[in-house]
Amino acid sequence: MSNDVIAPKSIPAKRELTTVPRFSDRVFRGIVTGGGFSSLLILGLIFAFLAYQGFSVLRSQGIHFITGSAWEVVTDDSGNIIASDTKFGLAAMLIGTMLCAIIAVVIAVPISVLTSLYLTFYAPPFIKKIMIAVIDLMAAFPSILFGLWGFFILMPSVEYWAKLLHKYFGFIPFFKMEVPIYTRSPFVAGVVLAVMIIPIITSVSREIFSQTPLDRIQAAYALGATRWSMVKAVALPYARSGVVGGAMLGLGRAMGETVAVYTVLNVVYQVNWHVLLGAGGNVASMILLKFGEAGPQEIKALMAAGLVLFLLTLLVNSLANLIVKSSGGKGR
Amino acid sequence: MTTISAVVPQKPWAKSSQEKLIAAGIVVLSIIATYAFVEVTPLKGKLAYFVSYFFIYVILDSLYSLTTHGVSAAKDSIAKGFITAGVFVAVMPMISILLTVFMRGRRGLNWNLFANDMSVNSVNDPIGQGGLLHALLGTAILVAIALIISLPIGILTALYLTEVKGRFASPIRFLVQAMSGVPSIVAGLFILSAIVYPITKSYSGIMGSLALSILMIPTIARTSEEVLLLIPNDLREAGVALGGTQWRTVAMVVVPAAKSGLITAVILGIARVAGETAPIVLLTGGGERVNANPFSGPMGSLPFYIWKAFAVGTEESITRAWAGIFVLLAIVMVLFVAARFLGERRTSK
Numbered sequence: 001m002s003n004d005v006i007a008p009k010s011i012p013a014k015r016e017l018t019t020v021p022r023f024s025d026r027v028f029r030g031i032v033t034g035g036g037f038s039s040l041l042i043l044g045l046i047f048a049f050l051a052y053q054g055f056s057v058l059r060s061q062g063i064h065f066i067t068g069s070a071w072e073v074v075t076d077d078s079g080n081i082i083a084s085d086t087k088f089g090l091a092a093m094l095i096g097t098m099l100c101a102i103i104a105v106v107i108a109v110p111i112s113v114l115t116s117l118y119l120t121f122y123a124p125p126f127i128k129k130i131m132i133a134v135i136d137l138m139a140a141f142p143s144i145l146f147g148l149w150g151f152f153i154l155m156p157s158v159e160y161w162a163k164l165l166h167k168y169f170g171f172i173p174f175f176k177m178e179v180p181i182y183t184r185s186p187f188v189a190g191v192v193l194a195v196m197i198i199p200i201i202t203s204v205s206r207e208i209f210s211q212t213p214l215d216r217i218q219a220a221y222a223l224g225a226t227r228w229s230m231v232k233a234v235a236l237p238y239a240r241s242g243v244v245g246g247a248m249l250g251l252g253r254a255m256g257e258t259v260a261v262y263t264v265l266n267v268v269y270q271v272n273w274h275v276l277l278g279a280g281g282n283v284a285s286m287i288l289l290k291f292g293e294a295g296p297q298e299i300k301a302l303m304a305a306g307l308v309l310f311l312l313t314l315l316v317n318s319l320a321n322l323i324v325k326s327s328g329g330k331g332r
Numbered sequence: 333m334t335t336i337s338a339v340v341p342q343k344p345w346a347k348s349s350q351e352k353l354i355a356a357g358i359v360v361l362s363i364i365a366t367y368a369f370v371e372v373t374p375l376k377g378k379l380a381y382f383v384s385y386f387f388i389y390v391i392l393d394s395l396y397s398l399t400t401h402g403v404s405a406a407k408d409s410i411a412k413g414f415i416t417a418g419v420f421v422a423v424m425p426m427i428s429i430l431l432t433v434f435m436r437g438r439r440g441l442n443w444n445l446f447a448n449d450m451s452v453n454s455v456n457d458p459i460g461q462g463g464l465l466h467a468l469l470g471t472a473i474l475v476a477i478a479l480i481i482s483l484p485i486g487i488l489t490a491l492y493l494t495e496v497k498g499r500f501a502s503p504i505r506f507l508v509q510a511m512s513g514v515p516s517i518v519a520g521l522f523i524l525s526a527i528v529y530p531i532t533k534s535y536s537g538i539m540g541s542l543a544l545s546i547l548m549i550p551t552i553a554r555t556s557e558e559v560l561l562l563i564p565n566d567l568r569e570a571g572v573a574l575g576g577t578q579w580r581t582v583a584m585v586v587v588p589a590a591k592s593g594l595i596t597a598v599i600l601g602i603a604r605v606a607g608e609t610a611p612i613v614l615l616t617g618g619g620e621r622v623n624a625n626p627f628s629g630p631m632g633s634l635p636f637y638i639w640k641a642f643a644v645g646t647e648e649s650i651t652r653a654w655a656g657i658f659v660l661l662a663i664v665m666v667l668f669v670a671a672r673f674l675g676e677r678r679t680s681k
Contacts, residue, residue, distance in 0.1 A: 021578065028579035032496050039507045039553070042546060046514070075562075087392070114418025122415060131423070136427050137668050142607020145657055148642060152436075160379070187492045195425045203421065209410050226409035249513070256515025258610040263642070282426020282560055284517045288610060299529075306521035310514065315470040316477050317513030321506065 024320060029064075043288070044309060054304025057297070061088050063302060069095075071269050071290075090283065090300040092271045097282035099275055100261060101254035103190025109247045111194075112201035117231060120209040139199035142145075147259050147263030150192035154265060158188045162276045176277050181278040184266035189282075192264050193257055197250035198220060201204055204246030208239040208327060242327035248320030256313045258284035269310075283309045358396060362389040386417050395669065429438065440651040445659075449632070451621035455641045455649035464656055466622045467637035470537065473626050474616070474633055475602055478548050479539035482601060485545075486552030487594065493553075494560040494567075505557075512550035519546040520611030533587050535617030537626030540633070541630025543611035552601040559593030592674045599671040603664050609635040634660045 021029065047054060053057075059066055068089020081271040115135075119128055167176050212235045220230040262285035265299075272280045281289075287302050287309075347355070368477040370376070375384065387516065390413035398406035445463040453462030489508060493501050523543045571581030587594070593594055612618075617630025618640060634656055641653035 006615065009360040019670070024580075026580045026665050028577075028582070029496055029498075032488050033490045033498055035485055036492025036496070036498070036500070036504050039486045039489060039504060039511045039549065042549070043514075045510055045526065046518065046546075049522055052528070068650055069667075072417040097516040101602060101617075111422050113417050116414045117417045121400075122412070131419075133672060134423065134426060137665065140603045140664055141429070141610070142635065142660060142664065143427065144607060144609045144638055144642075145433070145661060147656060148638070148653065149425075149432055153428060154425075157379075162379050195462075198425075201540055226408035228408040229404055252513045255512070256518070258515065259639070284610070285519065288613065291463045303521055303525050306518050310518045313513055313518075314335055314510055314516055316512050318506070319507045 043144045043210055045059050045316075047307070050303050050307035050310060054307050056299055057088055057301045057304045058307075062299075064089050066094070066308070067091055069271050071301075073295065078178045078216045086297065087129045088298075088304070090305055092269055093283045093286045093305070094308070095273070096280045097255050097284075097312075099100055099186050099280065100193055100265070100271070100282050101251050102255040103187060104193035105251050107194035107245055108190060108198045108250055109243075110202055112198050112246070112250075113243055114200070115202045115233070116206035116209055119206050120212075121227060121231060121235065126140075130205075135202055136200045139203065141196075143196065143257060143260045144263070146183070146192055146196050147260040149321060150195070150260060154195075155183065155188055156191060158191050159183060161191075166276055173321050174273060176274055177276055178274075179277065180240060184264060185276050185278045186265065186272065186280040187275045189261050189265040189280070191259055193254040196257065196260060197253050200253060201243075201250045203322060204249060205239065205243045208246070208324075209235055223320045239327070241323055245320045245324030245327060246323075248316055248323065252313050252316040252320060255316065256281070256284055256309065259287055260264030261285045262288050283312075345462075354396070355363065356441055358392050359413050360390065362392050365392070386413070389413060392505050433654065433661050434659055436651070436654040437661075440655025441658060445655065449620065449622045450637075455644050455652055456646050457648065459648060459651055459655075460568060463657065464632075464634065464637050466619065466632040466633045467569055467656065468629045468659070469624060470607060470616070470619075470633040471635075472539050473624065474537055474612070474631065475606055476542060477626055478544035478605055479598065479602065481541065481545040482548040482552055483598060486549045486597070486601070487556050489549070489553040490560055491554035491582065493557050495578070495586065507548050508553050510544075511555065515610075516543075516547055517614070519543045519608040520614035523611070527574055528627070534628075535615055535621070535630055536628055538632035539624065540612050540616040540631065543615055544605040544608060547608060547611075548601045548605050551604045552597045555597035555600050556590075556594055559590050559597060562593065563589050596671045596674045599667050599674070603667040603671070606664055606667070607635055607660050609639055613639055634663075 002149060061068070065088055066085060069092035070087040070089050071092075072085070072087045074085035118130060125130065162182045162185065165187075166175050166177050170177070209289070215327060216234045217230060220234050225233065263281050265280055265282075266278050267280040267285050267289045269281065269283040269286065270279060283305055287305055290298065362385060366381060367387045369388065370380050371385050390410055393413060394406040394409045397409040422545060436438040440459055444467060446459055446468065448461075448463035449466035450462045450464075455462075458527055489504065493505055493508075520543045523539050523546075527542065528539055532539070567585050567589055568581055571585040572578070575653060576584070597618040612633050612635050616636065619630035619632045621632075623629050623631050631640075636661065638656040640654045641656060
C-alpha cells in the first residue's frame with residue numbers, strides 16, 4: 001500500500017450546480033413512470049376490450065341486460081340465431097352473486113372481528129405470531145382447494161345446519177323451502193366463501209385494531225376498565241370504519257369468486273331468493289359454466305357479463321379501500 | 333463466601349395457583365354439565381356438544397366472575413368466551429383443510445406421479461398409472477412466464493410509488509389496490525377478448541401466463557412498495573451525497589438493500605397465482621401430455637388437472653384430484669414458509 005497521492009494532471013472543470021435532472025435520470029424516471037401507469041393501462045384495457053366484445057349484446061339488450069332474468073339463445077331450424085327472441089338478462093345471477101356474498105360477509109365478519117380482537121388484545125405473543133402466520137397462509141390457499149374441501153367435508157355439515165335453520169327459522173322468507181333439496185345451495189356457497197374471506201377481513205381489522213392509540217388504551221385501564229370495557233370503549237369505536245372497509249374488501253372477493261362457488265353450488269339459471277334451496281349461481285360461476293358450449297353470440301353476452309362483474313367488484317373494492325384508508329390506517 | 337439472593341421478580345397480575353385451580357374446575361364442571369345436558373335434552377350430534385359446552389362454560393365462568401368481582405367482570409368473561417369461540421371457529425377450517433388434504437392426498441401419492449403424464453392413461457385408471465408430470469411442468473412454465481412479465485412491471489410500479497413519488501402516486505396506489513380485486517375470471521375473459529379471439533384463435537400456455545400476470549402484478553407491486561418504504565431514507569441520501577444520480581442510487585443502493593424483501597414479494601406473487609384455476613380453465617386448453625412449448629398446443633397445469641379429475645367424479649379420479657391438491661398445497665406452503673423466513677430475516681436485521 002502506497003500512500004502516494006496521485007496529483008491530477010489538470011484540475012477538472014467546475015461542475016455546474018443545477019436541479020435539472022440528468023439525462024440518465026430523465027430516462028429512469030420516464031421508464032419508472034411508464035411502469036407505474038401500467039395498472040391504469042391494464043384496467044383501462046380490460047374495460048375497453050370487454051366493452052368492445054360485449055357492446056353488441058349490451059346495445060341490443062339495453063337495460064334488460066341488468067334487469068332481465070332470462071338467458072335464452074333461440075335458434076331457428078337451421079341453427080341461425082333469432083336475435084329478436086334471444087334474451088340475455090343477468091339479474092338472476094346478480095341476485096345470486098349478492099346473496100352468496102352477503103351470506104359470506106354476515107358469517108365471516110363477526111368471526112373475523114372476534115379473531116382480530118383476540119390477536120390484538122388477548123393472545124400471548126407466542127400464539128399471536130403463529131396465528132398471524134396461519135391466517136396469512138390461509139389467505140394464500142388456492143380457491144380450488146376451498147372448493148373441494150367445501151364439497152367433500154363441509155357440505156354434509158352445512159346441509160345439517162341448513163335443516164336446523166329451516167326447522168327453527170322457517171318463518172323467515174329467505175329460509176322457506178318448498179322442495180326439500182338442501183345440497184349445493186347458495187347457503188353452502190356462502191359458508192365456503194365465508195371461510196375464504198375470514199383471513200382477509202381478519203388481517204385488515206387486526207391492522208386497524210393494532211393502530212389503536214396506546215395512550216387511550218392505558219387511560220381506559222387506568223380508569224379501572226376490564227379488558228372488554230376497554231375494547232368496547234376504545235378499540236371498537238376507533239376501528240369501526242376500518243372493519244367496515246375490511247368487510248367490503250371481503251365482499252368484493254366473495255363476489256368475484258369463481259371456482260369455489262362453481263364446485264359447491266348447483267348453478268341453475270333462475271332467480272332464487274331461498275338461500276337454503278339447492279339452486280342458484282353467481283355471475284363468475286355462470287360464465288365458467290356457459291363458456292364451454294357457448295356460441296359466438298353467447299360468448300359476447302358472457303363478455304358483457306364479465307364487464308358487469310368487473311365494474312361491480314371494482315366499485316366495491318375502491319369503496320372499501322377508500323374507507324380503510326380514511327380510517328386512519330394505511331391500506332391492507 | 334456470601335450468598336447473594338437474587339430478587340425474585342414479582343408478577344402481581346399473574347394468576348395464583350388457587351385461581352388456576354378454579355379455572356380448571358370450571359372447565360371440568362362444564363364438560364360434565366354439557367354431557368349431562370346433551371343426554372337429558374333431545375339434542376344430539378357433535379354440534380350440540382360444542383354449542384352447549386360453549387354456553388354452559390360462558391354461563392359458569394361469568395357467574396363465578398359475578399360473585400367474586402361484580403358485573404363488569406362478568407361481562408368481561410362473557411366477552412372472553414365469545415372471542416375464544418370466534419378464534420376457534422376461524423382456525424377450525426384451516427386445521428380441517430390441512431388434515432383432509434393430508435389424509436386424502438396421501439392415498440394418491442406415489443413416485444410415478446412425478447415421472448409420467450396422462451397421455452396414455454385416463455383419470456379412471458388405477459392409481460399408480462399415469463401421473464402429473466405434465467401438470468407440474470405446465471404450472472412451472474405458466475408461473476415462470478407470468479413472473480417474467482409481472483416482475484418488472486410490479487417493481488417499476490413500486491419504484492414509482494416510493495422513489496419517483498410523482499404527482500400521480502396516490503391515484504396509482506389506489507388503482508393498484510383496485511387491480512388486486514379484479515376477479516380471476518375477468519382476467520381470463522380479458523385475455524380471451526383481447527388476444528385469443530382477435531389474434532391467435534387458439535389456446536396455449538402463454539395466454540394463461542398473461543392472465544396470471546394480471547393477477548400477479550398487484551401482489552408484487554404492493555409487497556415491493558411496502559418493502560421499499562422500509563428502506564431508511566439515510567441510504568438514499570447517502571447515495572445522492574456521494575454524487576450518484578437517482579438512477580444509480582436506486583439501482584445500486586436502494587434495490588440491493590431491499591433484495592430479500594423483493595424476493596419475498598416474488599414468492600408471494602407466485603403463491604398467489606400458482607393455484608389460480610378459472611383463467612387456466614378458460615385459456616390454456618389443458619393438455620394431457622408433457623408440452624414444454626408455451627406458444628403452441630394445449631398446456632396442462634396442476635389446477636386444471638385437479639379441476640378435470642374432480643369433474644369426472646369417479647373414485648380414482650377423486651383420489652387423483654386430492655393427490656394433485658396435496659402437491660399444489662405443498663408447493664404453496666413451501667413458497668409461503670420461504671417468504672416468511674426471508675421476511676423474518678429482513679425485519680430482524
